Amino acid sequence: MTGKEFLTQVIHEPPFSKMHPKVADFFRGYLSHEKVVPFNGRYVLNTHFPPYPGRAFDNMAAQFDAIGKTEERSLFSVTLAVTNRCPYNCWHCYNAGRSQRDLSLAALQDVVRQLQELKVVHVTLTGGEPLLREDLAEVAGTFDDNTYLTLNTTGAGLTRARACALKDNGLFALGVSLDSIYPDE
Secondary structure: OEHHHHHHHHOOOOOHHHOOHHHHHHHHHHHOOOEOEEEOOEEEOOOOOOOEOOHHHHHHHHHHHOOOOHHHOOOOEEEEEOOOOOOOOOOOOOOOOOOOOOOOHHHHHHHHHHHHHOOOOEEEEEOOOHHHOOOHHHHHHHOOOOOEEEEEEOOOOOOHHHHHHHHHOOEEEEEEOOOOOOOOO
């Protein structure tokens, strides 16, 4: 369905029905050409918005509604590098030469709590290669459902069991980076 068709269905439901008219107009224009996909009882509007309905989507809508209200500002999107380690040596990597020692799980969980206090909507877990952290599912599980959680990975070490554990701990989507046109690389 198109974004326009989707909005016609939901415009009278919260959070849309509670939006300032200018914010609703923004959504109408922004989503008008998007392809909205039903997925597990929710709708995926695009890869930058949390699925609807859900608390993360409500959190995002509240942030859009707070535009111009300095005292209500909060974070929309954060990229959180959970490690600098990676089994590859990509020429473009910005982690080259950085410390290979990971923060402890407790330290990362503290960062997550601080992000939650700042009402962050979208967090992308990345690295290095985030799947090198054996406790990645625990890191993901620290976020509550006010946050839309995604993962950027090379796919190294991703198994069905690992994907299920991440999903069970709140991960909604992942992006796999293909950094060479040569299959042997």
